[in-house]
Amino acid sequence: MPILSRRRFLKISTGAAGLVAAGCTDSADFSSSLFASAEGAETIRTVPTSCDICFWKCGAIAHVRDGQLWKIEGNPVDPLSRGRLCPRGTGGVGAHYDRNRLRVPLLRRERRGEEEWVEVTWDQALNFTAEKLLKIKSEYGPEAVALFVHGLGGKFLRHTMKAFGTPNIAAPSYAQCRGPRDVGFSLTFGEGVSTPERTDIANARCLVLIGTHLGENMHNTQVQEFAEAIDKGATIIVVDPRFSVAASKAKHYLPIKPGTDLALLLAWMNVLVAEELYDKDYVESYGFGFEAFAAEVAPFTPEWAYPKTGIDPTSIRETARAMARDKPATLVHPGRHVTWYGDDAQRSRAIALLNALLGSWGRKGGFYYPGHMEVPGYPYPPYPKPSRGKADNAEGKYPFADGTLTQGIRDATITGAPYPVKAWMVYGTNLLQALPAKQETIKAIQELDLMAVVDVVPSEVAGWADVVFPESIYLERYDDLNVGWFKEPFIALRQPVVEPPDGQKPGWWIARQLAVKLGLEEFYPWTQIEEYLDHRLKAAGTSLVEMKEKGVLPGPKQPLYFDEGVPAEFYTPSGKIEFYSLQLKEAGFDPVPKFTPPEEPPPGHFRLLYGRAPVHSFSRTQTNPVLSEMMNENEVWINADVARRYGLDSTSHVRLKNQDGVVSSPIRVKATQRIRSDCVFMVHGFGQTSKGLFPRYRRGASDADLITRYEIDPLMGGTGMSVNFVALELEV
Ligand SMILES: Nc1nc2c(c(=O)[nH]1)N[C@H]1C(S)=C(S)[C@@H](COP(=O)(O)OP(=O)(O)OC[C@H]3O[C@@H](n4cnc5c(=O)[nH]c(N)nc54)[C@H](O)[C@@H]3O)O[C@H]1N2
Ligand SMILES: Nc1nc2c(c(=O)[nH]1)N[C@H]1C(S)=C(S)[C@@H](COP(=O)(O)OP(=O)(O)OC[C@H]3O[C@@H](n4cnc5c(=O)[nH]c(N)nc54)[C@H](O)[C@@H]3O)O[C@H]1N2
Ligand code: SF4
Numbered sequence: 145m146p147i148l149s150r151r152r153f154l155k156i157s158t159g160a161a162g163l164v165a166a167g168c169t170d171s172a173d174f175s176s177s178l179f180a181s182a183e184g185a186e187t188i189r190t191v192p193t194s195c196d197i198c199f200w201k202c203g204a205i206a207h208v209r210d211g212q213l214w215k216i217e218g219n220p221v222d223p224l225s226r227g228r229l230c231p232r233g234t235g236g237v238g239a240h241y242d243r244n245r246l247r248v249p250l251l252r253r254e255r256r257g258e259e260e261w262v263e264v265t266w267d268q269a270l271n272f273t274a275e276k277l278l279k280i281k282s283e284y285g286p287e288a289v290a291l292f293v294h295g296l297g298g299k300f301l302r303h304t305m306k307a308f309g310t311p312n313i314a315a316p317s318y319a320q321c322r323g324p325r326d327v328g329f330s331l332t333f334g335e336g337v338s339t340p341e342r343t344d345i346a347n348a349r350c351l352v353l354i355g356t357h358l359g360e361n362m363h364n365t366q367v368q369e370f371a372e373a374i375d376k377g378a379t380i381i382v383v384d385p386r387f388s389v390a391a392s393k394a395k396h397y398l399p400i401k402p403g404t405d406l407a408l409l410l411a412w413m414n415v416l417v418a419e420e421l422y423d424k425d426y427v428e429s430y431g432f433g434f435e436a437f438a439a440e441v442a443p444f445t446p447e448w449a450y451p452k453t454g455i456d457p458t459s460i461r462e463t464a465r466a467m468a469r470d471k472p473a474t475l476v477h478p479g480r481h482v483t484w485y486g487d488d489a490q491r492s493r494a495i496a497l498l499n500a501l502l503g504s505w506g507r508k509g510g511f512y513y514p515g516h517m518e519v520p521g522y523p524y525p526p527y528p529k530p531s532r533g534k535a536d537n538a539e540g541k542y543p544f545a546d547g548t549l550t551q552g553i554r555d556a557t558i559t560g561a562p563y564p565v566k567a568w569m570v571y572g573t574n575l576l577q578a579l580p581a582k583q584e585t586i587k588a589i590q591e592l593d594l595m596a597v598v599d600v601v602p603s604e605v606a607g608w609a610d611v612v613f614p615e616s617i618y619l620e621r622y623d624d625l626n627v628g629w630f631k632e633p634f635i636a637l638r639q640p641v642v643e644p645p646d647g648q649k650p651g652w653w654i655a656r657q658l659a660v661k662l663g664l665e666e667f668y669p670w671t672q673i674e675e676y677l678d679h680r681l682k683a684a685g686t687s688l689v690e691m692k693e694k695g696v697l698p699g700p701k702q703p704l705y706f707d708e709g710v711p712a713e714f715y716t717p718s719g720k721i722e723f724y725s726l727q728l729k730e731a732g733f734d735p736v737p738k739f740t741p742p743e744e745p746p747p748g749h750f751r752l753l754y755g756r757a758p759v760h761s762f763s764r765t766q767t768n769p770v771l772s773e774m775m776n777e778n779e780v781w782i783n784a785d786v787a788r789r790y791g792l793d794s795t796s797h798v799r800l801k802n803q804d805g806v807v808s809s810p811i812r813v814k815a816t817q818r819i820r821s822d823c824v825f826m827v828h829g830f831g832q833t834s835k836g837l838f839p840r841y842r843r844g845a846s847d848a849d850l851i852t853r854y855e856i857d858p859l860m861g862g863t864g865m866s867v868n869f870v871a872l873e874l875e876v
């Protein structure tokens with residue numbers, strides 16, 4: 145049996161994406177067992193499971209050598225991974241060996257946030273939490289308990305909290321990520337883009353990326369399809385103030401002034417309408433309010449957009465014509481992390497409208513119709529009906545919010561209105577890093593009677609908890625089934641590959657034990673998750689035995705486009721694609737998006753932009769020894785001419801000071817012509833301050849610390865976070 149050497153292992157990591165060049169250095173403290181010599185290897189066992197380093201949930205095959213977790217590869221039958229993991233997924237083994245891991249349950253000893261703990265038993269931690277929750281319920285009602293949760297592993301805690309009776313369940317993937325996009329698309333087509341996105345990238349003849357930095361944003365299937373589209377000669381148009389990895393693959397790169405994309409979108413639509421380049425049959429068959437829309441976009445010529453965006457009229461016209469040439473196989477990617485400037489739902493709606501003009505919704509190379517496998521839920525008793533509505537958007541201030549606003553719950557916790565929120569249960573979300581205005585998050589935490597965190601490492605959010613539950617990592621546990629909506633439907637199982645090193649427990653077990661202690665046992669008629677999974681799988685015509693062997697069960701092929709027989713139905717009020725939105729008009733908003741210029745940076749300041757690096761996920765992988773070996777700190781990208789003026793080069797460190805006087809930890813400079821001179825860019829997730837992390841994992845600076853300001857989207861409550869400005873402090 146050939147054994148991978150360490151070099152080859154890392155090569156898989158970086159090669160999988162085909163687009164990434166990540167360097168690596170020797171690791172000082174990485175567990176020797178992973179890279180042990182091949183000599184004497186005896187048994188190799190493979191276990192199909194699914195990745196959880198990000199929420200794409202790729203099907204994976206884990207290899208265990210001599211009882212030790214060894215490597216992970218893509219599961220060839222899985223439509224998400226298509227047999228290949230991204231570099232983060234390949235590095236997932238590091239999560240098991242992470243020396244920073246939480247080992248035992250912890251109770252706070254001193255004041256909140258001081259990270260002084262007493263180690264306790266599971267029973268003590270669960271009893272403490274259950275007693276507090278019951279007390280809060282009796283004093284304030286069950287709605288006074290909020291759950292913040294991100295990811296598949298949190299499914300069961302969600303179930304427990306619903307059974308407890310709270311409607312306040314929120315994830316940062318809505319108001320800090322893709323909420324505005326789905327609202328913008330729903331207002332236009334009657335449906336959102338969902339996740340995994342229903343984008344037919346592989347078949348696009350022309351692909352437009354606005355910010356979406358595929359190749360750094362490593363959502364696996366999208367990156368693979370992007371590479372395929374490039375191979376097939378698709379025209380790539382990239383709009384980004386920074387010359388991203390995606391920009392390096394583009395025929396047209398438009399280095400836009402940050403915050404002005406809506407002006408560019410209006411100008412593109414203006415050209416398509418004025419030059420009659422749009423898909424007339426499609427618009428006639430499916431469109432509502434096109435005449436009124438055309439009149440609205442008439443003034444917004446490329447000449448109008450030029451001084452706003454910095455993109456010259458010739459480039460705007462040329463790119464609009466390029467899009468029209470390949471329609472309907474022109475995909476203007478909807479983006480994912482779109483909470484930028486507070487006008488994000490309208491910007492997303494403009495992207496939806498541009499796609500509508502190109503006829504790409506429901507067409508090959510545009511947006512397909514996803515399908516999913518029928519897997520019945522477990523027959524639980526009905527949840528109690530909360531006597532009060534959600535606390536986050538009580539008066540319907542954000543009329544188009546269709547998800548729970550994390551920062552709305554935070555506001556309610558601070559103000560006690562519309563009613564007191566007294567406990568936060570937190571699973572798999574680092575609220576200190578994910579929500580803007582950390583000072584408000586801390587203020588809210590100080591108002592709580594209970595904060596319980598389920599995490600795998602001593603993250604910043606865990607540092608503020610009263611009680612911390614150490615979860616086993618994804619390679620050591622079962623989670624709920626993944627029955628995603630996708631191009632090819634599938635059922636996927638996450639199952640344990642190895643034992644947790646210190647008796648850490650899976651999320652389902654924690655959620656179930658808590659429910660039992662809360663007197664909610666009737667909501668858990670099963671005792672082991674295997675019973676639950678087998679019940680659901682048998683109801684779907686398979687079984688746990690089969691799924692444990694296969695990991696992923698792909699479903700039958702299905703029609704994807706209108707011309708394959710998918711009926712063209714639009715769940716909007718008019719039943720059509722709404723070029724002009726009466727819903728918006730009636731609610732007092734622009735029926736066709738309008739552009740408002742963003743605030744300029746004050747003198748000596750730069751707009752702070754942030755994004756992803758190929759080898760890390762959010763703030764969740766910085767302590768992973770494999771991934772931190774490839775990148776263990778972030779850098780601040782500064783335009784090379786600006787850097788020279790400040791006497792900086794790529795060996796320098798600076799601190800960043802924002803408009804409110806918050807100063808970052810030192811961060812290395814990347815002096816580069818690949819970014820405009822009015823902004824700087826850094827990768828999110830670094831610069832965490834938890835005492836519990838080994839010092840080498842506290843490197844770099846945190847964008848979240850500098851995001852003290854945010855602009856709320858008036859339609860749906862998303863928090864635009866690219867509205868902060870920083871100056872360079874040269875004294876480090
Ligand atoms: N400043 C800033 N804010 C952002 C973003 C940004 O780029 N910059 N991005 C936004 C976006 S797009 C999103 S989707 C959100 C993401 O927001 P989150 O999903 O909250 O992401 P993280 O901040 O990485 O928090 C993940 C937490 O889960 C823990 N964790 C990891 N694995 C496990 C596990 O198996 N079990 C448990 N119980 N916990 C685990 C990690 O240690 C970490 O504490 O953040 C948003 N907020
Ligand atoms: N490796 C890796 N991949 C990930 C993740 C991860 O943590 N790590 N997280 C996943 C998640 S949950 C999400 S939501 C996505 C996020 O990934 P995307 O949705 O791609 O994130 P964005 O914030 O759109 O993209 C950041 C890019 O936008 C550019 N940008 C900033 N401001 C502007 C502007 O005003 N106009 C334009 N046109 N561009 C601008 C930045 O320079 C940067 O290149 O990534 C996913 N994939
Ligand atoms: S995209 Fe990468 S990190 Fe995310 S689930 Fe897939 S392999 Fe794992």
Ligand SMILES: [Mo]
Nearest residue numbers: 317321322481
């Ligand atoms: Mo996200």
